[in-house]
Amino acid sequence: MGRCKNNAVKEPKAHSLEQAVDVLVEKFPLHLNPEQTLLARSLQMEAAKVWNAACNIHRTIYGRYGYWLSEGSIKALLKGKYGLHSQSVQAVVETYFECCERTRELHLQGHTEWKYPYRRKRFFTVTWKKAAITHKHILHAISANAVRWCLGRSVKTAYIGNPEEVRERDCGRHHNQRMGQWALGKLRDLLAYKLKRHGIELIPVDERGTSGTCPVCGEYTRQTGRVYRCGNASCGFTGIHRDVLGASGILDKAQHGSFTRGRKLPGKVEYLRPQVLAPKRAA
Template identity: 40%
Template sequence: MSQLKRNTAVKKGRNQTQGDVLAEKIPLHFKPHEEEMARDIQRESARVWNTVMTIHRLFWFKYGVWIDEAMMKEFLKGRFNVHSQDVQAIIETYYECWERTRKLHEEGHTEWRYPWRLKRFFTSTWKVTGITVEDGYLRLSNGWRKPPLKVKLPERLNGLAIKQVQLVWRRNGYWLHVAVVKPALEKVQGDAVAAIDPGEVHALTLTDGQEALVINGRHLRSLRRLRNKTLRKFQKAISRTKKGSNRRRKLLAAKYRFLNWIGAQISHAEHAVTKMAVDWCLERGIKKVYIGDPQGVRERDCGRHHNQRMGQWSFGRLRDLLEYKLKRHGITLEKIEERGTSGTCPLCGKYTKQAGRIYRCGDRECGFGEVHRDVIGAAGILDLAVNGRFTLGRKLPEMVSYARPVVLAPGQGHNIKAA
């Protein structure tokens, strides 16, 4: 983050509205003239980015001076046909990228390049001064004597304070990313801890030492498989067409429509899984949650089919969703190494590589088994987090519950149309 942007964030923090700032993503269905307006706005935003990058590099190559962010904002004031806040946001984005690259170079990562590529289109940003809400419509100013871009707000956003809006092109259409302030949620007052073992078959397994919840992830798995099989059919058909042909354009449009649909289904399922986990933690007054890091599992070579499943396993996405949802309730999420947690016997401490979903100890004298492997893993993560090691003869959860995420049937979503 640039110094000027950091100072601005500090000033905003002093007068911050009570609540949590969250991002809402709204698909847009523009009329032809509205789509042309959006395209012109993003072209002008790209011109701002190209100008900032050119001036910044030119002054360094010619005079050996890096222009700072405040000087660049003053120099480009009033020179573009977009709202002044959009110009400032683009300048801040450029300097943030530039400073992040400089820091990486100082750390030895010289393969990273400073911003250099010229853009044809660029994401446009509106801050508070360029946003007006009138009769359920979002009015986005485009500068002096320019017609505004108007979008109908969904009902769930009516009455909420809007901090920032971005116009984003994604695959084959425009989306609006709206940063809104939602009321703060009640914080957990307990001091209990829990652990989560993420999995590809069972999405999340939670335990607090007394109880355990295993959330099935087969719905997510089936959606990814459907995506792979359908994309294969599309790619096979597209490869037989000529570039620029009507057939190719129709196939690409159908492919993007499918990707948008399946992406929404996967995102909805991930939200359903994480909501179940958060609700479980709230019911038990959990204040801190430890989650296993399965990065080592993905690095193993176990054949192309298994490697594909591991590569598309979105445990990082689930962890991010969990982190922000738990944080709203004052619950912290901490990542912990999970090596050996699913294979170490809780009774004798011997490690045995497992092949099925039910744990079986490899020591014949011990003979421990008949417990879900992921429950053993979650209990092991909790043991490592609390005690720093695997304790022999540790007590396992007495009650294990199994649940499937509750998801809406396809086609129950609502399209948001532009004004």
């Protein structure tokens, strides 16, 4: 993270249009486990390969043909060939050309002892651009994963909870703000579009009571924790996560029009969570 050391920006000199500013670079230590450390090193080595390739191609073309390749040309040549996000690959190339431009400026100032980048690197800093990780991308990844799940099980009709009444309920400023930022409508549209391409219908179902109605006795109890607990003293059913009960309730309402007593619950629950993946190696 970088920030200006002085609040006031220095006035530019008469012979220059550029504004000079002091920059303070702050470093924050990360405490990684062995697996995370190995992944970080692997990514740094992959970024070093991008740097080495950019340096080699640039110097070879100029040395043989006297032609200075543009930054865009190098990016196009290296696109899709390394186990990094495309934006991270572009960041390495941009850093290389920044070094070249800085060296050129120093040569014009008479500092000819400076050399253009030529050394091979084993590790290089990986840059994560803001454009590389977007909320829209996450929604696309979630919806695509759900579609693959349905296709793998030959699903013909899928049901999704419709929480419009929950969103409209006034539950305080902070909760209302979170509900307003909930992009469920966009996710639902992506699911419907992708499922339709495979002939699968997506049907919204009213969520009211789905995570609070007991699957055994059928009575509703307002819940406060994440694990469901039936408030009926003669029943006392508990031990299932409210999300699982809610999904079961949505299916029950969709198929029967209302909640049924003694309905069968999932015997096995699998949670899809993000995980760290090793980078692909360049061919």
